Amino acid sequence: MFDFTGKTAIVTGAASGIGEAIALELGASGAHVIVSDLEAQACGRVAASILDRDGKATAFAADVSDPEASAALVACAEKETGALHLAVNNAGIGGAQAPVGEYPLDAWRQVMGVNLDGVFYGMRAQIPAMERAGGGAIVNMASILGSVGFANSSAYVASKHAVLGLTKTAAMEYAQKGIRINSVGPAFIQTPLLTNNLDQEMLDGLAALHPVGRIGAAEEVSALTCFLLSDRASFITGSYHLVDGGYTAP
Numbered sequence: 001m002f003d004f005t006g007k008t009a010i011v012t013g014a015a016s017g018i019g020e021a022i023a024l025e026l027g028a029s030g031a032h033v034i035v036s037d038l039e040a041q042a043c044g045r046v047a048a049s050i051l052d053r054d055g056k057a058t059a060f061a062a063d064v065s066d067p068e069a070s071a072a073l074v075a076c077a078e079k080e081t082g083a084l085h086l087a088v089n090n091a092g093i094g095g096a097q098a099p100v101g102e103y104p105l106d107a108w109r110q111v112m113g114v115n116l117d118g119v120f121y122g123m124r125a126q127i128p129a130m131e132r133a134g135g136g137a138i139v140n141m142a143s144i145l146g147s148v149g150f151a152n153s154s155a156y157v158a159s160k161h162a163v164l165g166l167t168k169t170a171a172m173e174y175a176q177k178g179i180r181i182n183s184v185g186p187a188f189i190q191t192p193l194l195t196n197n198l199d200q201e202m203l204d205g206l207a208a209l210h211p212v213g214r215i216g217a218a219e220e221v222s223a224l225t226c227f228l229l230s231d232r233a234s235f236i237t238g239s240y241h242l243v244d245g246g247y248t249a250p
């Protein structure tokens with residue numbers, strides 16, 4: 001559907017769920033994908049899937065909550081392909097479930113470290129590389145919980161709300177330099193983040209919260225993300241795009 005031939009794209013959290021779907025779609029659409037996640041072996045598995053389908057991919061393990069690792073990831077992209085054009089700051093964690101008055105301090109810092117600091121460290125390294133490349137596009141993976149609350153998930157909700165503000169500000173700063181920056185807000189999506197933590201009854205309960213009557217698929221988030229990365233979205237920057245089966249419509 002999209003043609004990313006000649007473009008290099010970083011995807012974080014690319015060894016599972018939404019990030020894996022995005023990495024595979026970018027790879028199938030001609031991009032050289034830098035597949036990044038915590039575990040080298042998991043990155044290698046997704047990169048191999050792209051290579052098996054005659055795509056281009058490089059595996060690079062990096063922890064997004066480490067600013068030096070985020071810089072090394074960008075350096076890898078430039079070393080392997082000469083330039084960085086696209087990035088999806090997708091890695092994220094759910095964190096502990098507890099009301100604010102009881103929320104564990106270490107869990108708060110861990111969620112903020114991955115979901116918010118990770119996006120900042122990512123863009124801080126990616127943007128100068130995109131300036132060197134003459135422009136680019138970034139998608140930061142937020143959530144519906146970037147615009148509405150969810151009981152017992154204060155750290156996650158706060159981190160995703162903050163990603164929207166960070167995205168808008170960076171977009172304003174770099175719009176004139178040909179770098180578009182947007183955020184995406186999925187509702188509940190069938191990925192290990194959800195299925196590893198919830199039983200079927202809970203999943204059915206979540207499905208009922210969506211007017212379409214089901215949880216979403218990772219490929220449905222990838223379709224929106226790839227559109228925002230593509231030149232078809234050339235007038236879209238600084239904005240938040242829902243892919244939520246109507247969750248936030250009521």
Ligand code: NAP
Pocket residue numbers: 012013014015016017018019036037038039062063064065090091092093114118141142143144185186187188189190191192193194
């Ligand atoms: P997922 O299946 O758990 O995939 C996330 C990937 O990120 C995992 O491979 C995970 O590795 C990796 N990761 C975790 N911490 C990392 C770190 N510090 N550095 C690098 N990689 C790290 O989750 P997902 O559902 O696809 O979620 C992807 C993004 O979408 C997240 O930002 C999430 O908040 C967002 N989102 C998800 C949903 C949903 O319902 N699934 C809804 C809205 C938004 P490990 O498995 O080894 O931890």
